Amino acid sequence: GAGVSQSPSNKVTEKGKDVELRCDPISGHTALYWYRQSLGQGLEFLIYFQGNSAPDKSGLPSDRFSAERTGGSVSTLTIQRTQQEDSAVYLCASSLEGGPYEQYFGPGTRLTVT
Amino acid sequence: DQQVKQNSPSLSVQEGRISILNCDYTNSMFDYFLWYKKYPAEGPTFLISISSIKDKNEDGRFTVFLNKSAKHLSLHIVPSQPGDSAVYFCAASAWNSGGSNYKLTFGKGTLLTVNP
Numbered sequence: 359g360a361g362v363s364q365s366p367s368n369k370v371t372e373k374g375k376d377v378e379l380r381c382d383p384i385s386g387h388t389a390l391y392w393y394r395q396s397l398g399q400g401l402e403f404l405i406y407f408q409g410n411s412a413p414d415k416s417g418l419p420s421d422r423f424s425a426e427r428t429g430g431s432v433s434t435l436t437i438q439r440t441q442q443e444d445s446a447v448y449l450c451a452s453s454l455e456g457g458p459y460e461q462y463f464g465p466g467t468r469l470t471v472t
Numbered sequence: 473d474q475q476v477k478q479n480s481p482s483l484s485v486q487e488g489r490i491s492i493l494n495c496d497y498t499n500s501m502f503d504y505f506l507w508y509k510k511y512p513a514e515g516p517t518f519l520i521s522i523s524s525i526k527d528k529n530e531d532g533r534f535t536v537f538l539n540k541s542a543k544h545l546s547l548h549i550v551p552s553q554p555g556d557s558a559v560y561f562c563a564a565s566a567w568n569s570g571g572s573n574y575k576l577t578f579g580k581g582t583l584l585t586v587n588p
Binding site: 362389391393398399400401402403406408414417449451459460461462463464465466 | 476478506508513514515516517518521561563574575576577578579580581
């Protein structure tokens with residue numbers, strides 16, 4: 359079956375512009391996660407959605423970052439007024455339910471802020 | 473403050489030999505551990521996990537060992553194959569401690585190269 363898909367695969371943007379990153383989770387997965395991997399670093403948790411519950415936004419690094427999940431499926435991560443330190447690979451993952459269990463990752467979006 | 477540490481950025485082994493990847497953690501609330509494998513331009517894929525009630529979990533060529541007192545886990549790959557060449561991430565969760573038990577805390581990864 360189809361895995362987690364993300365778009366775009368690469369995004370180059372100028373400092374100060376807004377960007378939207380999209381994630382299509384595996385059908386039927388109720389939990390969706392966003393992570394960020396900066397150069398030479400591990401994956402950093404950003405935000406978690408589980409069903410209709412309020413999302414856990416505790417990992418978002420600043421108020422320039424926001425995310426939505428519409429209809430319990432597709433999610434968009436929005437970064438406003440991008441800064442050079444936002445350059446990273448943004449990874450989305452989904453799982454059947456919330457928990458540390460196997461999370462299925464998408465290929466990521468490489469964001470470069472110039 | 474890094475709660476999950478993979479102190480070896482890279483490891484090189486010969487095909488057929490054992491690969492041992494190490495991971496240390498500092499948070500005593502962590503009780504569930506996972507290893508992920510990542511190829512370039514792909515997302516990480518789940519490899520194997522272990523709960524803190526065990527000290528060993530085996531799946532084919534992959535075995536994870538957990539030493540709770542030392543807060544240390546290791547992934548053994550035997551025999552190593554060229555296709556195993558990838559970045560391996562160790563991740564940890566406070567699964568039974570309640571709260572945000574879905575959060576995974578990742579190490580920085582170890583690049584494994586298996587030479588033919």
